[in-house]
Amino acid sequence: MKKRMMTACIIGSILLLSGCNEKVQQDVPALLEPAASLNEVAVVKRGDISNRAIYEAQAIPYTEEISFNSEGIVDKMQVKLGDTVHKGQLLGQLQGAEENARVIDVENDIENNKSEYEEANVNAEYDILIMEAEKEQLEKQLKKVSKDEKKKLKKDIAVKKMDIEIARQKLKNDKEIQKIELGELERKKADYEKESSGLFLYATMDGIVTFAVKEGDRVSASSLAVAISDNIKIYVKSDFVSSKDYERAERCYVKYLDTETEVAERPYNASEVKELFKNGQPVFSYFDIKSDNYAFKIGDYLDLYLESAGKNDVLILPVNAVYFDDERSYVYKKDGDGKVMTDVQTGIKSTSFVEITGGLEEGDEVYVKP
DSSP: OOOOOOOSOOOOGGGTOOOOOOOOOOOOOOOOSOOSSGGGEEEOEEEEEOSEEEEEEEEEEEEEEEEOSSOEEEEEEOOOTTOEEOTTOEEEEETTGGGGTHHHHHHHHHHHHHHHHHHHHHHHHHHHHHHHHHHHHHHHHHTTSOHHHHHHHHHHHHHHHHHHHHHHHHHHHHHHHHHHHHHHHHHHHHHHHHHHGGGEEEOSSSEEEEEEOOTTOEEOTTSEEEEEEEEEEEEEEEEOOOHHHHHHOSEEEEEETTEEEEEEEOOOOHHHHHHHHHTTOOOEEEEEEOOSOOOOOTTOEEEEEEEOOOEEEEEEEEGGGOEEOSSOEEEEEEETTEEEEEEOEEEEEOSSEEEEEESOOTTOEEEOOO
């Protein structure tokens, strides 16, 4: 199982959210015809750029996405949307898991053996206590009997002491054997669990199920199977913010009712993000709240700010002239009546402009997005 970056809004009515105000990121459009006029291009020019970019965001519950480690068809699901679960709880299993029921069998053997051993040990300890009490009674009688009877009692006491010693040693040996046998069963259980680990799904935290696949669904290894949300712990979901932009910013915070709260980026899987962009699917970023003092609650809409030092007299382009993905930034540079995809290096980005630090020169013309 692994925890993955959230890729869809899975907060249902059980969490009392009205929905997600999300923008769909589109594939890079192909410009099939050259621009007919300068109104359809932007010119690289020098200017001042502000130090703040704003993104739409929302407060959502902390959520963990859980996956099977094997590909297969869901055979059984023990939970459904809205269920409360606890860490370690079995959530579901794939077809073929029944063939690995040895795990359950050995678990039952362990529990049964533990119970039997405990009962046997208690009985053995009780028998020893009885023998010790009988020995004490014989020792008391020894003081009261005649000289002729003392010889027999002393012999009985010696035998009783030997019986007690033998019983204690046997109990000690039995416990050692029990420990070895339970250890062997635990080893088998670990081996069986390793063999079948990919076929079973367990909760990684306490919380409420906000997404669950259904019996009969086919799942791939590491694809989302169950999402568990914590209604107490909150984090922030926003329009996609690349790690490059986040790292360039000197400050990252959300604003709600004129109150600012610092947040920190939750790392994401770059290859997953790239695939989502490629397929035209929505992509979002997630942030941890760095303070315990905040005024917003789950479902509230926020503004996410990235701030860095402003710059003057630098090369800039409108935001809609530059394309971004997680690995590169590029433009469609005008070349006569045609166009050339050109990689560029960017600096700070505001809501309207992007700083160009490499790949273009002042006066170059590039196509803008429709």
